Amino acid sequence: AQSVTQLDSQVPVFEEAPVELRCNYSSSVSVYLFWYVQYPNQGLQLLLKYLSGSTLVKGINGFEAEFNKSQTSFHLRKPSVHISDTAEYFCAVSEKTGANNLFFGTGTRLTVIP
Amino acid sequence: DVKVTQSSRYLVKRTGEKVFLECVQDMDHENMFWYRQDPGLGLRLIYFSYDVKMKEKGDIPEGYSVSREKKERFSLILESASTNQTSMYLCASHGRLGEQYFGPGTRLTVT
Numbered sequence: 001a002q003s004v005t006q007l008d009s010q011v012p013v014f015e016e017a018p019v020e021l022r023c024n025y026s027s028s029v030s031v032y033l034f035w036y037v038q039y040p041n042q043g044l045q046l047l048l049k050y051l052s053g054s055t056l057v058k059g060i061n062g063f064e065a066e067f068n069k070s071q072t073s074f075h076l077r078k079p080s081v082h083i084s085d086t087a088e089y090f091c092a093v094s095e096k097t098g099a100n101n102l103f104f105g106t107g108t109r110l111t112v113i114p
Numbered sequence: 115d116v117k118v119t120q121s122s123r124y125l126v127k128r129t130g131e132k133v134f135l136e137c138v139q140d141m142d143h144e145n146m147f148w149y150r151q152d153p154g155l156g157l158r159l160i161y162f163s164y165d166v167k168m169k170e171k172g173d174i175p176e177g178y179s180v181s182r183e184k185k186e187r188f189s190l191i192l193e194s195a196s197t198n199q200t201s202m203y204l205c206a207s208h209g210r211l212g213e214q215y216f217g218p219g220t221r222l223t224v225t
Contacts, residue, residue, distance in 0.1 A: 034213060042218055042219065051212065
């Protein structure tokens with residue numbers, strides 16, 4: 001089974017500052033990679049995904065992530081955060097072949113400070 | 115847009131009651147999933163279904179069962195609710211490129 005590690009459980013950052021949320025996974029096979037965002041009392045919303053091709057993936061709300069195969073990482077970044085970005089962010093992995101299960105990290109709570 | 119709906123946003127039940135959580139998707143997806151979400155534990159897979167009447171146990175199936183009589187509907191059943199099943203329950207439908215689409219969640223409190 002896959003293992004996904006989100007190294008930071010909480011990340012406070014000032015408004016308009018840059019942010020990076022870290023994600024590492026363990027896998028010996030090819031994977032799809034995802035970032036989801038969850039606003040309070042809501043379900044998860046797909047932020048961006050890496051399926052193949054360019055390792056830099058752009059998503060909604062100005063977020064982007066870079067796939068690094070050698071470091072098995074898929075870190076999420078935004079150059080300037082807004083108050084509205086305060087939410088919980090989940091990294092997820094699925095194998096390209098085999099079962100369709102998604103394996104989730106435990107989440108990173110991003111708090112943007114005015 | 116894919117739409118996944120869940121029957122209730124908030125639910126309060128008593129210990130020992132039978133609880134039904136319903137999930138409906140409108141994209142004709144074959145695979146559907148039930149997760150529970152708890153602080154510090156992330157999302158944990160309870161059950162998933164890859165076709166009508168087909169189901170597979172996830173990581174934490176104990177105390178739960180599921181039903182998939184129609185392709186668009188996937189139900190989670192708590193046969194006898196217990197306080198340790200107080201949680202947020204999320205349903206998801208699986209797209210063709212590996213992504214999952216989530217419903218808004220049901221926050222269940224068992225007293």
